[in-house]
Amino acid sequence: MRFNSNLTVSGHLSMQFINNQPVILHRLNQKAVRASLGLMKFLDMFRKPCDFKYLECKEAIPDAEKKTLELMRIGFLVPENMDEEKIWLKKENRLAGKKKFQTRHFCVYYSGIEPYLARNFTDFMEEIYHLLLIKLFPPIAKRSIIYICRDRKELKSLWGDAPLPDHVKTFVTRGRILVVDPEMVVATRHGVAPVGHMTHEMAHIFLCQAKVNLPVWMTEGLCEYHSRLYNHELFLELAKLKGAHSFQQIEADARHSLFDMDDGPDESNVPYRQSESFVHYLAVISGEKKMMDIILKTGLSRDFRTVFEKEMGLSIDEAEQGWLEEMEMH
Numbered sequence: 260m261r262f263n264s265n266l267t268v269s270g271h272l273s274m275q276f277i278n279n280q281p282v283i284l285h286r287l288n289q290k291a292v293r294a295s296l297g298l299m300k301f302l303d304m305f306r307k308p309c310d311f312k313y314l315e316c317k318e319a320i321p322d323a324e325k326k327t328l329e330l331m332r333i334g335f336l337v338p339e340n341m342d343e344e345k346i347w348l349k350k351e352n353r354l355a356g357k358k359k360f361q362t363r364h365f366c367v368y369y370s371g372i373e374p375y376l377a378r379n380f381t382d383f384m385e386e387i388y389h390l391l392l393i394k395l396f397p398p399i400a401k402r403s404i405i406y407i408c409r410d411r412k413e414l415k416s417l418w419g420d421a422p423l424p425d426h427v428k429t430f431v432t433r434g435r436i437l438v439v440d441p442e443m444v445v446a447t448r449h450g451v452a453p454v455g456h457m458t459h460e461m462a463h464i465f466l467c468q469a470k471v472n473l474p475v476w477m478t479e480g481l482c483e484y485h486s487r488l489y490n491h492e493l494f495l496e497l498a499k500l501k502g503a504h505s506f507q508q509i510e511a512d513a514r515h516s517l518f519d520m521d522d523g524p525d526e527s528n529v530p531y532r533q534s535e536s537f538v539h540y541l542a543v544i545s546g547e548k549k550m551m552d553i554i555l556k557t558g559l560s561r562d563f564r565t566v567f568e569k570e571m572g573l574s575i576d577e578a579e580q581g582w583l584e585e586m587e588m589h
């Protein structure tokens with residue numbers, strides 16, 4: 260095999276435990292490899308697409324070429340121009356009967372609605388894309404996919420096994436596919452566009468494409484941070500009423516999404532609201548730009564807790580303590 264194009268790390272790798280052993284799992288093809296720091300660091304070298312020929316310090320890595328070929332064979336490293344998510348949609352037979360068009364930043368698949376509605380919704384998403392660029396998110400190299408479902412049943416089939424709460428009208432799957440209820444598309448046309456909701460979902464795509472490694476509360480809190488006005492008084496009332504969780508506990512218990520812990524709608528959902536509150540606190544103590552730098556420095560071999568502590572000289576648990584004390588002062 261030759262290295263004909265730039266290689267990059269797949270956007271679908273995650274750390275898991277199988278039989279108490281840490282492994283890196285490819286969530287689309289289910290292949291798993293035993294995790295070691297050396298392997299994670301090696302994969303992180305390909306976070307930004309690069310040509311194997313010019314791979315930095317490859318002479319210092321034993322069998323670098325053999326390792327690269329093996330990681331390509333199992334789909335952990337892929338050619339830069341490969342569209343993993345489109346291949347997945349095809350394999351799942353989800354593109355049959357769908358109409359398609361492209362705009363500058365989106366590739367859109369839809370069925371069951373008029374073309375002008377799909378187009379109108381996509382223009383709205385283009386505006387949101389730009390809104391997030393202004394908020395320090397790095398541009399996305401590849402077009403994101405908008406997948407407008409025929410009906411609620413199709414939406415549910417993409418959500419997975421967990422129950423789908425009624426108020427969920429859109430979500431991101433496989434890191435780059437924005438799945439949308441047709442009701443949402445029609446609402447957008449009628450001027451009741453849920454800007455906050457869609458900004459939240461788009462922020463998810465930006466974070467996945469940047470291949471960052473964040474705990475679930477940081478991801479959700481950051482998406483909330485950028486998509487709505489924070490109301491500290493309302494949060495304090497809610498926290499008093501329902502009680503907050505520790506962030507370690509959220510990391511352990513939220514398997515599918517934060518809804519695993521509280522399936523209440525947005526306004527009264529404790530894990531969402533406390534994640535948002537904590538991200539606001541982190542942004543104040545670190546500064547918005549520094550917080551984004553820390554996020555973008557994470558990767559398979561460097562998780563958010565580790566990078567945050569190194570850059571800030573303060574652990575997340577200590578920051579959490581500070582956040583709790585600040586709440587008690589009110």
Ligand SMILES: [Zn+2]
Nearest residue numbers: 459463479482
């Ligand atoms: Zn979310």
